Amino acid sequence: MIDKDTYLRFCDEALVAMRDTVTDLGDGLADRRPDLPGANSPYAILTHCLGVCAYWGSTVNLGREVPRDRDAEFSATGPVADLAAATDRLRADFAGWVGEADAGMPPANPPRGRHHHDTYATQGEVLLHVYEELAQHRGQVEITRDVLRAQAS
Template identity: 75%
Template structure:
């Protein structure tokens, strides 16, 4: 099961990396003209932060530095982000392998008030499932964002 879950996470990361690369620097760093929208670059940067935080910092107690607020304003060269994504994919495989899916996480976040939040950190396995949940949601967000940006870049359909 762990290998299947890792495969789904990896597929999501590869798909998001490829979408950002395909958009190239200009469109990947652009925000759609929608309230609260994030750029593709920021969405993928946030996903890298999510993976490090949950799969390593929370699950294993191996702190991966993260500036969550900065993730949403991140910009830069797509090639650098693609390289960081590939490096994280390797780290993610190591973190998944090190997780004891039946044990509680080593460093659960504080302030978990509702049943859903507590269920996310019930075991290291549930934390890994949460990582996939976040990647799946953001992959869909990135697909829509890409489509909106492409439509704006090419102008309205005739």
């Protein structure tokens, strides 16, 4: 098992990398979707990741409701500076939620609904799920950036 600080370092690396990619793309390109069926913009992907961290880290694990509109995350647009600031605020909040989590205890508010087909028996499993999502979406943001740049040239 890894300690919470190490876990947070991995999550932070993924969030910071996505934040920096979105920032580097700028307001016009970060909001753009690649010309591919079902593709999302880098801005929307990062917005979704913030929702993932808040929902699973607080609502599911600790039972503290964090408002979330999952469907709206995928159509989110706006200034990249605002999203970068929201990312940094979330990183601080997430560190607090992870600090309060008890890896061996069951989640306080197990997920329900169409998007939650998996069942996680412990808060530690929930946190692993969060990192899984961050890692895969980091790669998605990087590939999306590359496609957008290629399509723009």
